[in-house]
Structures are given as structure tokens and as C-alpha cells.
Amino acid sequence: MSKSDENADRVKAHWNAQSAKKSQGWTSNGKILEYVLKNISGSNKFWLNWLFEDHIKRPIDNLLSLGCGTGGHEFIMARTGLVSHIDAFDISPSSIASARERALAEGVKNISFEEKSFEDFISNPPNKKYDAICFFGSLHHVTPIEDVLFTCRSLMSDNSILIFNEYTGYMYALPSPKTESIIEEIHKCIHPKFINDGFEKVKFFDLEHMLKHDPSEGVRAPLIIPILRQIFDVSFLKATAGPILHRYYSHLNHDFANSHTPEAETIMNLLIFIEEILLKNQVLDPDFHIGICKLKKAL
Template identity: 25%
Template sequence: MILKKDTSVVSWGDFLDVYHKIRQKGMSYLFSKLHLSHSARVSSKWDLHTASSDFWEVPEIVMDWNKSISGDENKEYEDYVAEKYFKGKTGLKILSVGCGDGSHERKFAVYPAVEKVVGIDIAEMRVKRAREMAQELKLPIEYIAGDFFKQDFEKESFDVILFSSSLHHFSNISTFLQNYIKPLLKNGGLLVVYEFSGPNRLQWRNSQLKEANRILQTLPNKFKTLYDGKTLKKKVYRPGLLRMLLVDPSEAPDSENLVKGIHDNFTVLEEAKLGWNILHSLLKGIAHNFVSDDVETKKVVYSLIEQEKKFMQITKENDAIFGVYRKD
């Protein structure tokens, strides 16, 4: 394997992350990863996943993404898509690949145009919770816990296929879309994508790391405290490839080719750049410090958002997209 210059096999950040994970979950967490198979590690990662300190938990950041997509910071992308593309239609069938806890499917399922939503995910515990919520709300959703590649979905049976932070977990994205996704869509059907499209295996570019670390040094200490409430985040690191493969071997194997893969197979109806190239790594582990509703916190968050936008303008780099595409 030939490594790019912006690549780390092992980084100091890996040791720090393992140290904090052991303090939080015990040595059993580390040993469990060493004994799991590829698919079991993926399932374990997402069954046990908590999002208590990731950048998507900061309301102002999510509202900025909403505005980039729909022009309205209070309109989530599910509502935007349904209102724009489901109008005047009935009997729609939606497939969500990598549905997780089912939040996106529940938002689509409330629209009268939707007859049925099918969600599939490899993480059994998350699917179990999704089923329980759908049943409680009496929504027309079927959740499947299992490997997408082992399912026998009928060809051209779906009007919409959704990927919400899941497409980047697949290898050889262009081929995957051509051979497995496109055949399931009806002619004229829609592919809806809300996705990470940055460096493979989260191997942050040197330019990203430099800017993220510059911004980190400007933050007051109270905004740099890790989730234990004591330790300060002193540096942003590129995750090592060994850790990536150990913790979640499905994480971003071909993400940097995601946009091209979509364009190779579908007609673009709309596409928005969401950024994620600074805040993703910068706020990892410290995002919980930015959810307060006080004036100072909001001011800092808005400043971070603007600094990422400025970085995007200067470098022309972007690590996430929202898009709606059509099968012709």
C-alpha cells in the first residue's frame, strides 16, 4: 500500500484517544476490538455510538447546514426534500441504507405522499430502538437489521433512496451505486444524499490540520475541555490508519471519490457544499462546550462557522455535501 503524504499510520492522538476510552470504558473495550471480526467491529462501533461531543450536536452549526441546503436555517433537509419533490405524488416507497436509529425515516414517513419506508442497518441495537419508536408512532416503516448486500430487494421498486452519513462507509462508491443502488430505483427515481465526502479514512489534509490547530489555540480553556471535565484538548491530530481499521473498518474507505461516483451514475438536480473540513476535527471531543445558550458561547460558535467558510473560500476545499439526484 502506497501512503499519501497527508497520511498517518499511527498518531499521538491515537494514544490519547485510547487512554481516554480506557478511562471511560475500561480495558475490556480495547480487548473487545481485538477479537471482533470486520463486520462485528462495524456493528459494535455504531451500536455503542454516542454523539455527546461531536460537531453535529451544536445547534447553530446544524442550522447553518440547513440554511445552505434550503435557505431556511429552521428547515431540516427531510422537510425540504418532501415539500419540494413529493408534492402531488402518492404511494412513494423510500429505501434508507444505513438508517441507524431511524430518525430520518420517521421524518419522511409522516408525509401523506409516502406509502412505505424501508430502513436497513447492520447495527442491531440501533435498529431495535428504531422499530420501537416507529411502532409507538404508528408509522409505515419497516426496519431491517442486517447486511445490505445480503438483502433481496426487488429491482426498480423504490422511488427514493436515502443515504444520510452512510454512503461514505462503502468501498468503490461509483461501482456500488451502479451495481447495487441504481437498479433498485425506478426510472426518474431520486437519490438523496447527506454525506461526508472528505479524505479517505479521515486522513485530514495538512492544510486542514494547520488551520484547525491555529483556531484551537485561540479558544479560551473552558471551550477546550474534554468530556471528562478536566483534560484540555491541546492539539488536533490526524487519526492513524491502524486505529481507523481497528475501531471501524468501514469508515470512509472511498469518501474522497463520493461526489464523482454520484455524478458518474446520476443526474444532478441540486447540490450544496456543507463544509465540515475544519469544525469536524476541531470540535471532536469538545463540542459539548458549545451547546450552551449564553451569548458568549453563541458568539464563539458563529465565529468558528465563519472561519470555516473563509477557509473553504480560500482553499476551495469541501468535505461534505447535500444533494438530490435523478436516475435517467
């Protein structure tokens, strides 16, 4: 078995396992979600609804979603009334099975879910054009970004759009030395009773861990926006969050962080304020971006 095949098997196993988990991600915290949504839309409206209802503002007949997972975003789009049909694929068999079961249970008939890898997509792309193509947290798992995006371009017509909401930070989701040192200083300021068990000291996964468990995580993330700019006209681009909150949230006791007590509100507000100041003064770079691309006009 080749190294690439081994990595593909690790990625598939990782996402099969993830699809069965109900872990609390950083945006499960109400304060953090409010911060991210306000960065995107200036309101509390969910970013995907805002994007379609307030920004795109036109019906989409056929949409392709790459790396759909269990289909959470696809179900939202299917119900906006602005998307007629969605083709969606993911490498994880359990994720696709879960999405199909949900579609059947909820009577959603305008989404087609398929088990497929990005490599399969490149070698055997759909034989149709799409009005919109989406990457929602999947493009940063792609090694051949150029090949995937060139394939996407071939499936687009003049009025088509490519939409993304992606991690664009350090490769393999590793923290920069500056980010790591800032989080370590923040951690010293938080009382131990507010810290998750096992996180007395700051913990970050290293490269060896990432390559063993999910070698696709953020594999070429810093190159996403530069490559998009080369292949498409990036008509809309917005930073949505920085490197502090999504890395540090796992260290906090989640019951406390979501308790709405004065102590919890104060700590969460301060963490958000710290990230905002660091980004505003360009001490750290944002880790996430949302954007819309169009085909480049011929010269």
C-alpha cells in the same frame, strides 16, 4: 475468518455501541446547525423537510433507505405525508431493534426495518422498484460503492430519484495536512477554559485507530460524487459544510458552546465565519454534500 469478515464484525460492533450512546455531535450545537441548514435551504427549516416539501414536491409511494441506523430520518419522512411506505435496513442489530421498538411505541406502521448489510443488499436485492432511494450518512461507509449504486439503479424506474446527504471528504475521515494545521492554529486562539478536558492539544484519530475501531468510516468517501456522476445524472448538488467545524467541535467544552453567553456566541460565530471564508476562497474543500440523482437518459 477473512479480513473482510473481521472488518464487517468491527463495523457491526462499532455501530451497535454507537446506537447506545447519547453523545453530542457537532450539529447538536444550535449555531452550527443553523449554519448547515442555511447552507442547504437558506432558512432554518430542517433539511429533510425542506428537501421533500420544497424541492421534491411530489408523493413517494415506496422509498428505500440504506444504512438507516435507529431510524431518525425515516420517522421524519414517514410523517411528511409525502412518503407512503419505507423499507429500511442497517447492519446493526441493536439499531434495528431500537427502531422497531420506537415504531411500535409510536404506532408508525409504514416503515419496515430489517437487519442487513450492504453486501447482503448487493447479493440479494429487493424484488421491487422504488420511487426513491436514500443514503443519509451511510454511503461513505461503503467499500463497494459501485456495486451498491448499480444495484440501486436496477431498483429504480424512469421517474425514480436517489437522494444523499453524505460525508465526502478525506478517506477514513482523516484531516488533510492543511486542515490539521489550520485547526491547530485555531486551537491556540481559544482560551483553555473553553476547551474540553483532555484536549489541551489538538487530537485527531490516525489511520491505525480508524482501521481498528471502524474500518468503514469514510473508506472511499472522496469517490462518492465522481462515481455517482458516472452512474446517474446528478440533478442537484450542494455543499453543506466544511472540514473545520465537525472536526474541531469535540475539542470545545460543549456546555460552554451551547450556553448562549456572549463569549460562546462570539466564538461559535467566529469558527463558522472562518470555515465559510476558507470554503469561499477554496483554501479548503467541503466535507459534506447533499444531492439528488436521476437515471441517465439513454442517448
